[in-house]
Amino acid sequence: MTAPSTSILRRLTQAQVDQYRERGFVLVESVLDDEWLDRLRAASNEFVEASRALTESDAALDLEPDHTAAEPRLRRLINPVDRHPVFHELALNGPVADIALDLLGEPARFHHSKLNYKWSGGGEAVEWHQDIQYWPHTDFTPLTIGVYLYDVDDEMGPMGVVPGSHTGELFDLYDDARRWTGSIRNDDLSRVDLDAVEWLTGPAGSVTVHNCGAVHGSTPNQSDRVRPLLLQTYSAVDSFPLLGVGANGRTGGVSGTLIGDGAAPETLTVNGRTMPAAPDWSRGGYTTIFDVQEAARS
Ligand SMILES: O=C(O)CCC(=O)C(=O)O
Numbered sequence: 323m324t325a326p327s328t329s330i331l332r333r334l335t336q337a338q339v340d341q342y343r344e345r346g347f348v349l350v351e352s353v354l355d356d357e358w359l360d361r362l363r364a365a366s367n368e369f370v371e372a373s374r375a376l377t378e379s380d381a382a383l384d385l386e387p388d389h390t391a392a393e394p395r396l397r398r399l400i401n402p403v404d405r406h407p408v409f410h411e412l413a414l415n416g417p418v419a420d421i422a423l424d425l426l427g428e429p430a431r432f433h434h435s436k437l438n439y440k441w442s443g444g445g446e447a448v449e450w451h452q453d454i455q456y457w458p459h460t461d462f463t464p465l466t467i468g469v470y471l472y473d474v475d476d477e478m479g480p481m482g483v484v485p486g487s488h489t490g491e492l493f494d495l496y497d498d499a500r501r502w503t504g505s506i507r508n509d510d511l512s513r514v515d516l517d518a519v520e521w522l523t524g525p526a527g528s529v530t531v532h533n534c535g536a537v538h539g540s541t542p543n544q545s546d547r548v549r550p551l552l553l554q555t556y557s558a559v560d561s562f563p564l565l566g567v568g569a570n571g572r573t574g575g576v577s578g579t580l581i582g583d584g585a586a587p588e589t590l591t592v593n594g595r596t597m598p599a600a601p602d603w604s605r606g607g608y609t610t611i612f613d614v615q616e617a618a619r620s
Pocket residue numbers: 438440448453479480481538539540551
């Protein structure tokens with residue numbers, strides 16, 4: 323993985339940055355203080371309460387099959403950064419943004435966020451997969467930073483990552499019938515060193531970071547405690563999501579926003595060739611080639 327041009331690290335030690343590059347993941351314990359955790363938990367609870375009124379999933383709240391008003395089982399809050407200021411602050415200006423900048427260089431680019439709950443008593447497993455196939459980019463810099471809102475132990479379905487898998491094989495996440503399963507086929511798992519998996523447990527406020535190529539997953543939550551894991555994804559500033567593939571384009575209103583200081587470079591590298599690309603017109607500013615060229619003449 324190429325090293326970004328970081329100078330002074332904001333949150334991580336150089337050893338943690340090196341571990342991420344070499345192994346494809348890093349766990350950093352107790353990054354968030356109680357004040358952050360209180361604010362994040364309060365925001366999260368607002369959505370759990372709101373989910374009581376739902377009998378089926380909607381654009382914001384994805385429900386487990388056995389969700390009820392009395393016993394809400396919210397599986398995922400989709401794009402939390404768009405739905406509450408505290409999630410926005412954490413991801414774009416807070417300690418999680420600092421970690422992204424330490425690993426990706428400054429500025430970097432926010433892609434999306436989600437809050438996975440994993441309820442007590444069997445809350446859902448996440449099968450072994452890599453993320454990049456879900457939202458391909460022009461390179462492999464994207465990484466995801468997870469925040470545990472409560473203590474997470476082995477019983478609770480912590481995130482498990484295969485060390486070094488981020489630079490290895492990119493797996494087919496379709497089944498034999500070419501249905502997208504979003505998980506690595508059992509046959510292919512024989513080529514993954516599952517004996518080496520590291521389970522990322524830690525106290526509340528701990529942070530997990532994994533590269534988009536790292537094979538990872540998690541087991542069901544067998545405890546009597548919920549395991550909310552707030553995940554935010556970033557890439558290098560000159561890495562771009564390939565629209566028209568996977569979840570790209572469904573990643574929320576601030577997807578593509580820069581974090582940290584500095585402007586986006588004009589250059590873009592695809593297939594080993596670098597070009598100065600046009601500005602971002604996805605939120606407006608472009609009419610036609612005629613207008614643009616006429617304006618340049620006048
Ligand atoms: O919630 C987890 O344990 C893992 C989540 C994950 O890998 C994902 O949502 O892509």
